[in-house]
Amino acid sequence: MLAAQDLVLDYRSGTAIAHAVDTVSLRVERGSFIGLIGPSGSGKSSLMYLLSGLKRPTGGAVTFDGHDYRELSAARLIRLRRQHFGFVFQQHFLVNYLSAIENVTVGALRRNHDTAAYAQELLRRVGLGDKLQKRPYQLSIGERQRVAVARALVHRPAVVFADEPTASLDQATGHEVVSLLAEYRQAGGGSVVVVTHDPAMLTGADRVLQMRDGRLN
Amino acid sequence: MTNPLSLWNFYFRNKRKVLPVVGILALAILGVVVTDSLLASARETAYATFGSYQKLILVAPRATRDQDLANPLQESLSRLRDVQLQVDSLDGPGGISSYYDAVVALPARLRGQLPSVQQVEVDAANARYYAARLRGDLVPLGDLIVRVQRLQSEEKSFTQLVQQLTERPNDPRPLITYLQQHQTWLQSVVPDSAQLGRLQSAVISASADANGLQASLQALSRDSANLNTSGQSLANLPVPPSPSGTIDQFKSALDRLTASLGSIEEPQPGLDKLLADSARIPGTAFVKRDAYSNLDINLLAGNAQFDLYGVDQPGMAQLLALYGDRVAAGRLPRPNANEIAVSEEIARSRHVWIGGQLGNNLDELDRLPDAFSVVGIIRGPTRIGVIPLDYMTQHYLFERRYQGLVVVPQSGHEQVVHDQLQKMIGSTAFRLFDWPYIKAKIDSLIQNLDAINRFLVILVTIVLSLVVGLLNNLFFRQRMNEFGLLAAVGYGRWALIRRVAWESLGVTVAAWGVGIGAAIAVLSWFNTSFMVPHGLVMNVFDWNVLLLHTLPIPLMVFLFGMSTVGWQLLRLDPISIIERRD
Numbered sequence: 123m124l125a126a127q128d129l130v131l132d133y134r135s136g137t138a139i140a141h142a143v144d145t146v147s148l149r150v151e152r153g154s155f156i157g158l159i160g161p162s163g164s165g166k167s168s169l170m171y172l173l174s175g176l177k178r179p180t181g182g183a184v185t186f187d188g189h190d191y192r193e194l195s196a197a198r199l200i201r202l203r204r205q206h207f208g209f210v211f212q213q214h215f216l217v218n219y220l221s222a223i224e225n226v227t228v229g230a231l232r233r234n235h236d237t238a239a240y241a242q243e244l245l246r247r248v249g250l251g252d253k254l255q256k257r258p259y260q261l262s263i264g265e266r267q268r269v270a271v272a273r274a275l276v277h278r279p280a281v282v283f284a285d286e287p288t289a290s291l292d293q294a295t296g297h298e299v300v301s302l303l304a305e306y307r308q309a310g311g312g313s314v315v316v317v318t319h320d321p322a323m324l325t326g327a328d329r330v331l332q333m334r335d336g337r338l339n
Numbered sequence: 340m341t342n343p344l345s346l347w348n349f350y351f352r353n354k355r356k357v358l359p360v361v362g363i364l365a366l367a368i369l370g371v372v373v374t375d376s377l378l379a380s381a382r383e384t385a386y387a388t389f390g391s392y393q394k395l396i397l398v399a400p401r402a403t404r405d406q407d408l409a410n411p412l413q414e415s416l417s418r419l420r421d422v423q424l425q426v427d428s429l430d431g432p433g434g435i436s437s438y439y440d441a442v443v444a445l446p447a448r449l450r451g452q453l454p455s456v457q458q459v460e461v462d463a464a465n466a467r468y469y470a471a472r473l474r475g476d477l478v479p480l481g482d483l484i485v486r487v488q489r490l491q492s493e494e495k496s497f498t499q500l501v502q503q504l505t506e507r508p509n510d511p512r513p514l515i516t517y518l519q520q521h522q523t524w525l526q527s528v529v530p531d532s533a534q535l536g537r538l539q540s541a542v543i544s545a546s547a548d549a550n551g552l553q554a555s556l557q558a559l560s561r562d563s564a565n566l567n568t569s570g571q572s573l574a575n576l577p578v579p580p581s582p583s584g585t586i587d588q589f590k591s592a593l594d595r596l597t598a599s600l601g602s603i604e605e606p607q608p609g610l611d612k613l614l615a616d617s618a619r620i621p622g623t624a625f626v627k628r629d630a631y632s633n634l635d636i637n638l639l640a641g642n643a644q645f646d647l648y649g650v651d652q653p654g655m656a657q658l659l660a661l662y663g664d665r666v667a668a669g670r671l672p673r674p675n676a677n678e679i680a681v682s683e684e685i686a687r688s689r690h691v692w693i694g695g696q697l698g699n700n701l702d703e704l705d706r707l708p709d710a711f712s713v714v715g716i717i718r719g720p721t722r723i724g725v726i727p728l729d730y731m732t733q734h735y736l737f738e739r740r741y742q743g744l745v746v747v748p749q750s751g752h753e754q755v756v757h758d759q760l761q762k763m764i765g766s767t768a769f770r771l772f773d774w775p776y777i778k779a780k781i782d783s784l785i786q787n788l789d790a791i792n793r794f795l796v797i798l799v800t801i802v803l804s805l806v807v808g809l810l811n812n813l814f815f816r817q818r819m820n821e822f823g824l825l826a827a828v829g830y831g832r833w834a835l836i837r838r839v840a841w842e843s844l845g846v847t848v849a850a851w852g853v854g855i856g857a858a859i860a861v862l863s864w865f866n867t868s869f870m871v872p873h874g875l876v877m878n879v880f881d882w883n884v885l886l887l888h889t890l891p892i893p894l895m896v897f898l899f900g901m902s903t904v905g906w907q908l909l910r911l912d913p914i915s916i917i918e919r920r921d
Contacts, residue, residue, distance in 0.1 A: 167918070171914055176827060176913060176914055177914060197831060200829050200831045203828065203829040204830070207828075207829075209827055212917075213820070215820050215821070215823065215824035215917075217343070217344075217824075218821075219348070219349070219353055220343050220348070224343035224348070225343070227343050228344060228824075228825075233342055285917070
């Protein structure tokens with residue numbers, strides 16, 4: 123479903139060229155849990171940006187369900203991202219003036235009763251059933267991240283991209299967050315791609331890919 | 340389920356940030372509306388104050404050399420000196436007194452035989468009496484003429500001083516020099532300057548005594564002739580010679596003085612002919628002689644002179660009928676009385692009502708001499724004030740010289756009558772005042788204030804745009820994570836710009852509405868509590884001011900705010916926000 127072929131991402135600084143992603147090919151099958159690990163600067167986040175369409179590659183191709191990103195306009199690529207992908211970042215990026223439940227529904231494609239019920243269900247599942255109306259500043263960091271996970275799942279995306287979702291959390295909370303993503307995958311929701319530098323977080327992954335200097339080992 | 344990113348959610352949840360911006364903008368809009376409304380009020384009040392010109396043309400004498408009192412005054416003073424000399428001669432050797440003494444010295448026997456001697460005695464005594472009176476009259480008359488002369492020359496010095504100060508406003512030397520040179524004079528003369536009307540009463544008194552003296556002298560001449568004739572029939576009667584030569588010289592000197600004083604009192608030459616000619620202009624409804632005067636009133640944009648029409652009684656009624664005005668309280672002024680009837684707005688602005696007083700005694704800027712009693716309050720669409728023509732012309736020397744005409748054209752004939760009048764006046768010392776001229780003057784006065792106001796509005800708009808643009812930017816930076824996330828999860832840049840545009844538009848429109856609402860409330864209160872009681876005009880619901888004049892503020896603020904934030908949103912890179920580790 124999601125495939126990358128000979129992906130290259132270069133950063134130019136004057137005459138110097140840095141290869142953030144260097145000729146990477148991979149496939150993310152439907153319902154799979156892929157872990158990307160590597161040290162800082164290895165290019166794992168850059169690879170995730172390319173796979174999710176947040177960045178255009180310098181070379182190579184990414185296709186999702188047969189759609190080659192190179193052939194998609196910016197608007198269509200944005201629409202594809204909105205409809206089929208979910209995102210969890212290292213920071214929660216919750217909207218401060220919205221409640222937990224409202225933050226979750228920011229990610230929803232349709233705003234109806236079912237979506238509201240599903241958003242509540244997701245928050246209950248992540249253990250925040252009693253904090254639906256709490257604002258982000260009234261939640262702990264771990265709770266905020268769990269709201270961010272619920273937001274990433276509310277529109278039932280085909281692929282969830284999580285970029286260092288546990289970096290700012292303690293280990294126990296980090297495990298909880300990753301297991302929430304794993305649950306989504308197990309429930310048949312979709313694929314999960316988790317980028318982390320902590321291998322302990324990827325115990326449930328189908329495949330763990332290691333990156334170093336922009337290449338997959 | 341509601342949209343969490345709805346505008347209502349944004350405004351309601353961010354009220355602590357939104358309300359101050361709304362408040363600042365609303366205050367600025369309130370300020371613009373208030374200043375604009377006051378300016379519009381100044382214009383409308385000025386139009387209303389001089390609205391009577393919309394239906395009439397005032398023919399007024401120009402200030403000319405002939406019109407200047409200096410010439411007849413100087414001539415009168417010379418004549419007066421001559422008369423004084425002649426009065427002294429009458430009293431001197433060969434004059435009335437010596438003749439009287441000679442007649443009284445005739446033997447009682449002769450006086451008993453000649454009844455005409457007794458008559459000569461009586462007439463000579465009368466002549467002495469009037470001569471003494473006239474001598475007494477001439478002293479204050481001469482003094483008043485000198486005072487008027489000095490006042491006139493002082494006016495010229497003062498005009499010159501004003502001109503110098505206008506040209507070099509930062510140089511106080513002319514003012515200091517003027518005050519040093521004129522300090523003593525100002526202290527001695529200025530308190531009396533309001534009583535210049537006494538000159539005319541002194542002239543009248545002197546004229547009456549001169550007439551009495553002349554009558555006595557004529558009788559004396561006749562009696563002395565009789566006495567001479569009778570004396571010739573009696574042998575050796577020592578009849579004294581008659582002082583007829585001295586009397587004749589006095590008479591001619593007095594005639595010259597009378598003629599000279601008469602020229603002081605004459606109105607502008609040619610006025611009678613102009614009155615007759617203008618009444619014959621086709622399209623003229625009626626013409627009235629007008630001893631016009633002015634009242635000092637406040638127009639917000641500064642003081643102005645409200646025109647009073649000095650017409651006869653039928654003229655007052657005609658003017659009221661012309662404007663559709665009526666006497667709401669009291670009555671119109673009586674003939675030959677120092678009375679005034681004035682529109683209620685003007686009365687309010689001067690804080691007077693029936694029984695109150697107006698005039699130069701109370702306000703030095705009133706060109707209404709001494710004090711006039713308010714006897715009537717006029718109500719109607721046009722502001723007007725009327726005073727009696729005869730009182731003005733018979734009691735006040737200067738007003739007599741500044742008589743004009745009120746020419747009322749028939750509706751639709753204003754321009755034709757104006758053109759004909761202009762042609763008729765030609766190069767004579769008259770000038771026309773009609774509505775286009777007055778309106779242009781008012782507009783010119785307001786134009787300067789308008790320019791200042793426009794500058795202030797532009798300044799406020801620019802400063803506000805910068806301030807609110809800055810606040811927008813600060814607020815935007817605080818929401819960078821929100822926009823970064825939305826961009827990452829699939830909101831396009833233009834969708835984000837649209838969202839911010841709606842947010843900004845909502846704030847500016849709300850501020851606009853609040854500002855206008857507050858302005859209406861403030862202006863309504865101000866209108867009721869200040870403007871109406873002071874006879875000033877204010878249109879609280881002037882939508883031109885409320886909407887069009889304030890529009891640049893929200894528009895500029897919106898455009899400036901959106902241009903800066905929109906530019907940042909166009910360049911927004913969600914990854915740079917996602918990767919921030921702050």
